[in-house]
Amino acid sequence: MATVRKRKLPSGLVRWQASYVDGAGKRRAKLFDRKSDGEAWLVETSHDLKRGLHTPGSVSPTVKDAAALWIKRCNEKGLEQSTICAYEEHVDLHIVPFIGAKKLAELTVPAVNAFADQLREASRSADMMKRVIRSLGAIFKEARRRGLSAVAPTEGLELDLPERDDPRPVIPTKRELQAIIANSAGRWRPLILVATFCGLRASELRGLRWCDVDFDARQIHVNQRADIYHKIGKLKSKSAYRSIPCSSMVLNTLREWKLKCPKGDLGLVFPNKSGKVEALSNIMQRGFDPIQIAAGVVTLVPVLDDAGKPVINNAGEPIMREVGRYGLHALRHACASLWIEGGKNPKAIQTLMGHSTIQMTYDVYGHLFADVDGDQRAAEDIQIRLLGG
Template identity: 75%
Template sequence: MATVRKRKLPSGLIRWQAGYVDGAGNRRFKMFDRKSDGEAWLTETRHDLVRGLHTPGSVSPTVREAGALWIKRCRDKMLEAMTIKGYEEHCDLHIYPFIGAKKLSDLTVPACNAFADQLREAGRSAEMIKRVMRSLGAIFKDARRRGLSNVAPTVGLELDLPQRNDPRPVIPTKAELQAIITGATARTSRFWRALVLVAVFCGLRASELRGLRWQDVDFDARLINVTQRADASHKIGKLKSKAAYRSLRLSSLVLNALREWKLLCPKGDLGLVFPNGIGKVESYANLIDRGFAPIQIDAGITAQREALDASGNSVVITVAKYGLHALRHACASLWIEQGHNPKQIQTLMGHSSIKVTFDTYGHLFADPEADQRAAEGVELRLLGSV
């Protein structure tokens, strides 16, 4: 039986006690300042009990407690160290300061929307808010797995965030790609030509390039098999998702560049295609600073950005225009230009879902001729022949 009763506390204050019997037959209570608040909460609680979605507040963990369990599970699943570090930052810097003390049972859809509003008012970017809310959703998912929560208030949440930035990736032009390939070829080490050609024509992520092994290059079948990656800590590990395991065809140009480089490549226990000088995992910073950035700067492919000089004064410096990931985008754009459909692009790029493919490259699948015909058709229907 569910009731709301007036109670006088030892201090003399009057409170309203809502009581009900949970699904396990245990009597539960919660105190309110006003009777109407207790009745409203009791109505919602009874509704959740009928649907099997209620977790008593007394057994519900706080967000901080549930977050700690989620991080522990991430470690148990042996996720990459940098991935776990990112999740910890989401919790420590963005989740716990605002709602860490709240119980999961108190976080409804409106409460999650209010949390997102708090993040925005505190100056978090739209992209950061999205990432933090995904981490909060993962906390709830892990809590449901443990039987500590029965709800998923972040699922389908409409954050209504400002979308002012152009979501399309910056892609090198064909002239810039040609200049980069020419610059890489001109360098003394054959390493750079092989690296740039694999990146441009196979679309590997930087971590996949750094973790690529010679045993994954099938010269007879003319294939690269993407089977592992190197993380930011220089550790070899699994790929980002099941879809990232893939095989990619090699053109004669790329194949010959790899054959040439293999004769000179430093040997190491890991058998890497693009190692450092002693055969170990090369850092991303070295790939940029020692080769890819100088290649662009020599070719005049540059950008301007602000920096601080030795005296702390703001100055404008010239830097390389692109990171290695831009070559992956360029590869996707070339494949799309050759007529590959979205599903093929998803497979070749190793995207975990078709949504990722469309979110990143959807604008490249446009049909300009069809768009032009549609525009002319609208004019014709509206104005007739003029």
């Protein structure tokens, strides 16, 4: 039975005690300054009890403690160290400083919205806010798994963030791709060709094994990846495990490269000179960037001094230098665009790219599926129907 009674504390202060029996049959109580506050709290608590959504405040952990349990669970699940480090940054830099001392039971949907407002006022970017709220949701999910929470206040949350950036990926033009391929040589040529015509992620390229290159079936089977710490591990998701068809040029180049490729216990296709996992920084600095510069696919950036400030010439202008225009991931986007141009439908693109959902495929490449000619015909038809031929 839920009741609100006046209580006189040992200090002489008078408070109102709201009490109820929880789902486990244990009586719980909470003190309030006003009777009306206690009654309102009991109404809300009773409603949550009936829906099975109530966790007593006395057993609810703080956000900080719940976050520690979540990070522990991430380690137990064997997530990549880089992923766990990113989660720890979300917790240490963006969650704990604002709501770490609050109990999970206190975080309602309005409270989470207020937290998002705090992040915005603290100049967190829209992208970072999305990531942090996603991590907060994962904290609640782990707490629910442990029976420490019965709610999920971040689910379906609308952050109302500004969407001003162009969501379309930057894709090299065909002329740029031709120049890049023409200037690729040595150990870098097979890597550039596989990236361009097979669409592997950088981590998948670095973890690709010769046993996964099926010359007879003319396919590459993507079965593992190498993280930023050079550790071989599982792919990002179940859908990332896939088989990709290879052109004759890619296969022939790989056959030639296999004869020269450094040998190692890992059996990698694109290892370093010792046969170990190649660093992405080396691929960029020694391979892809010089290739782009030789191909004239460049952009200008200021030369920086040891303090990170632009070096100024006698005319008072910053000294500029040429760097490669694109990151390695741009070749993956280029591959997708070539597949789409070749008539692949969205579901096929999702499979070939290893996207976890079709929505991800549409979010990244939806604009490439547009029927430009059909849209133009529709525009002309509207004009004719309104104004006549």
